[in-house]
Amino acid sequence: MRDALVAAAFRLFLERGYEQTTVDDIVALAGVGRRSFFRYFPSKEDVVFPDHEQCLDEMTAFLAAGAADDDPVRRVCDAARLVVRMYAENPAFSVQRYHLTKKVPGLRAYELSVVWRYERALAGYLRTRFAGLRDGGLRADVIAAAVVAAHNNALRSWLRSDGKGDAEAAVDHALGQVQAAFGATPVPPAAEGPEDVVVVVTRRGAPLWRVVQELESALGRGWDETPRPRF
Amino acid sequence: MRDALVAAAFRLFLERGYEQTTVDDIVALAGVGRRSFFRYFPSKEDVVFPDHEQCLDEMTAFLAAGAADDDPVRRVCDAARLVVRMYAENPAFSVQRYHLTKKVPGLRAYELSVVWRYERALAGYLRTRFAGLRDGGLRADVIAAAVVAAHNNALRSWLRSDGKGDAEAAVDHALGQVQAAFGATPVPPAAEGPEDVVVVVTRRGAPLWRVVQELESALGRGWDETPRPRF
Known part of the structure; x- marks a missing residue:
């Protein structure tokens, strides 16, 4: 019933336009009463x-x-x-x-x-x-x-x-x-392996996002499973 | 006139509530006609x-x-x-x-x-x-x-x-x-002074935002005039 109301509503919205379609039109096409409509949807907007x-x-x-x-x-x-x-x-x-x-x-x-x-x-x-x-x-x-x-x-x-x-x-x-x-992946437990360090050298005037880019590139794919960031 | 309409509207909204106030009430209190209201504000919402x-x-x-x-x-x-x-x-x-x-x-x-x-x-x-x-x-x-x-x-x-x-x-x-x-401050022209480098050493597993925090701290206040970042 709910799906039938949505289908009827969209058919009418596309044929006549949203503003020109009333809840009465929708329930008539779906073959149900107004109360059934409002049981599922508080308003015409909600059916969208x-x-x-x-x-x-x-x-x-x-x-x-x-x-x-x-x-x-x-x-x-x-x-x-x-x-x-x-x-x-x-x-x-x-x-x-x-x-x-x-x-x-x-x-x-x-x-x-x-x-x-x-x-x-x-x-x-x-x-x-x-x-x-x-x-x-x-x-x-x-x-x-x-x-x-x-x-x-x-x-x-x-x-x-x-x-x-x-x-x-x-x-x-x-x-x-x-x-x-x-974001960040959680810090892995220390027991998993020796502490692995990364060194980044950057100019003081470099934009921060570029430094982060370098850093991520230095940290490599193992850093995170997300795609390589480009911010 | 515009200010008078806003003042009248807010006085009524506070006294009676927004829904209970009509545009007619507002123009009556401001002592102007409806057309004056709609010259400044397309709707009651706009006066807010x-x-x-x-x-x-x-x-x-x-x-x-x-x-x-x-x-x-x-x-x-x-x-x-x-x-x-x-x-x-x-x-x-x-x-x-x-x-x-x-x-x-x-x-x-x-x-x-x-x-x-x-x-x-x-x-x-x-x-x-x-x-x-x-x-x-x-x-x-x-x-x-x-x-x-x-x-x-x-x-x-x-x-x-x-x-x-x-x-x-x-x-x-x-x-x-x-x-x-x-963001970033623009990279200063190279002519301004010798290239000043910053070295950051971090564990591979450290969350990126913490590394950025370290980095910003290493870069110090000269980095930017904004307050020290805490992300």
């Missing part, structure tokens, strides 16, 4: 984004299930991957919705509020993990925003390409840049 | 945020006026400072609006759309500056989001404290972290 509530719940549960020694930045990147996975599961629907959302200001506003809720879920987790760190709350907010921006950059490129290519790989690449800028 | 359009214009102009050799991250941080300056110019009004916005979902949505427009202005500038760089668009989006998140983290703290303390200094501190993570 039928899976975000569930995805937000999954993200919250995923973050809550994290272990105390998880690398926090890696954890929020993995949480963000739940979102792209939802889009990638149904490319045709995701692309349709992308075009619809671009055209309707009310839907763009709705989408911004959903993005904001994802970002707050990530930031909330990071705040807990960074509690007691100086500027922990600031760091949490900045990293959450960076993760969301990287995710959305890759997701938008995929949507603009009409869902061609591998959305999850594109998001992995983008999140790899954020992990490189902010 | 009377200065953002002008601030967005100023930001766009500021970014467009940048020189080709400006450090791009510093430039977007300076652009973000225009926003906090607007809030700090009128602390009592800013704090009132903060409390009002927290209570009214429609105003929160409006605010998110304004924040999004600031972020797109910053990202647009950075995209131009990073054109031709590998992952330039991604880098632009991530840095713009980080700048906005840092700015808003500091701004919200100041608003929550009822506008006590120095909002601009708090934002400077927060933006300093972003500049430390992503």
